[in-house]
Amino acid sequence: MKRKTYFAVVCALFFIGFILRYAADHSDGLFIASQKEGESGLMADSKITNKKVYLTFDDGPSENTDEILDILKKNKVKATFFVVGKQTEKARKQYQRIVLEGHTLAMHSYSHNYDQIYSSVDAFGKDIKELQEMLYEITDVKPTIYRFPGGSSNSCAGNIKPYIEYINKEGLLYFDWNALSGDAINFNLSPQQLNKNILNDVKKQKVSIVLMHDLAEAENTVKSLDSLIKTLKKDGYQILPITKYTQQIHHVSVDK
Template identity: 40%
Template sequence: MNKAYWGSVRFFRHLYTAGFIVLLSLPVCAAFYFWQVGFAATRDMNRIPTESLARDSLEFMGRDVFSYQKKYPDMMVAPAGNRIVSANTVYLTFDDGPSPVTEKVLDVLKHYRIQGTFFVIGEHLDSPAARETVRRILREGHSLGIHSETHRYRKIYASVEAWLDDFAAVEKRLTDITGVRPTLFRFPGGSINVYNSAIYQELIAEMTRRGYVYFDWNVSAGDISNVPVRPETLFANVVSRTPVEKCAVVLMHDSAGKTGTLKALPKIIEHYRAKGLRFDRLQHDTWPVAFGYRN
């Protein structure tokens, strides 16, 4: 090549022309490259045998996601019919019994000629006295419900299966002792709590599918603590938390040591009576007070 060409005007004209052509070709090359990549991906997807897709779908559909529904097939009761909504009514409920306190609570209710509801723990039914107490509950016209077998939150809320195991155990105890199959229950800690937050919707759905009715509360005496609470404080808690709709499901406890609750009970009853409210027990067809689902 002529040395006069290098660095000449013609050289730079050719250089600019070549660079311009390269710049124009880059988008075309890029488009062609991505088209090839997309085509290759589509081609590879089309190579998946149809029978493999069908087999995978059938395996997923056949997977028993709700295998716990097969547990305890006889643990079913007739679902509630028409729900009874009772305005101006108080439902006194007692958790964690039976205990010697339960007998004294029954004496108070008998004195005032009113009925209550007792949600009991299976492990508290080992003694002859405790078994006689639950018979007395039914004999005197109160409602008897299930609370749990062990009341150990981490154990019973470990899974839906664990919950059903616990529930089946206490249900069998009560049925054997009283000859009556309980259909009411209360979740320990309520239907939604920090221990069952991952499975509470499944628990509620499964127990409802089996026909059982659970009850939360809208008034609490505040006696859940193991530390003794003054009767005046418990009474003030109930009075301040009475719902505006005047249908109160009152949470109290009748486990051993709840003497404050026992002492506050007459004053609580008299307070509601003075307001013109009636007392009743929870039943299978009572419209349940339940906590709302959390998003």
């Protein structure tokens, strides 16, 4: 073999060896990369959806608040708590925990006393301010989202419109609901029945605001919650906390 040819063969073998070695070193990475792309592609197909559910809990804090928060945390889900005014040390910690764990702390009146709240717009406003200031002092967050006791369609307020005008004037937002479990109508409904009621409503619409209660008596709401969240996720719903950008559901409204 001539010297030039010998040199060319050695170079070629060296080059082929280099290519083979490079391929061996990087094949796992290439495989993993393509596998990951495949996974994210699958996720894009099955998980991203426009169907939204907002879980809301009225009337807390209560004996059940911490357990509700534990279940939400375990399932990595954020919700909205429409709270009333309570001054106990335990309640203060629960308001703080709601905020610290990323949920929306929203207002549901200080007293929850219909006769008092709906006696006049002045009384209504004082009640809101009392709750808002108390929550700000405890959590450093000034809530701006409200739910009328009984909803905006309640029969106790008489004409609700002046109260809605007050909410609008103060730059607050109010949210009613379009799905409910019935947990405060009958505390004996089974966890399965509560979830059935919610899912019946939820499947009829793209955006659902679900009314539940954070009340000591509503134990079956706590028992049903883990299964509700897992079913909603399996069926492709996004579970989100209410914010000022959330599509508002109003039973009664007035033009701004």
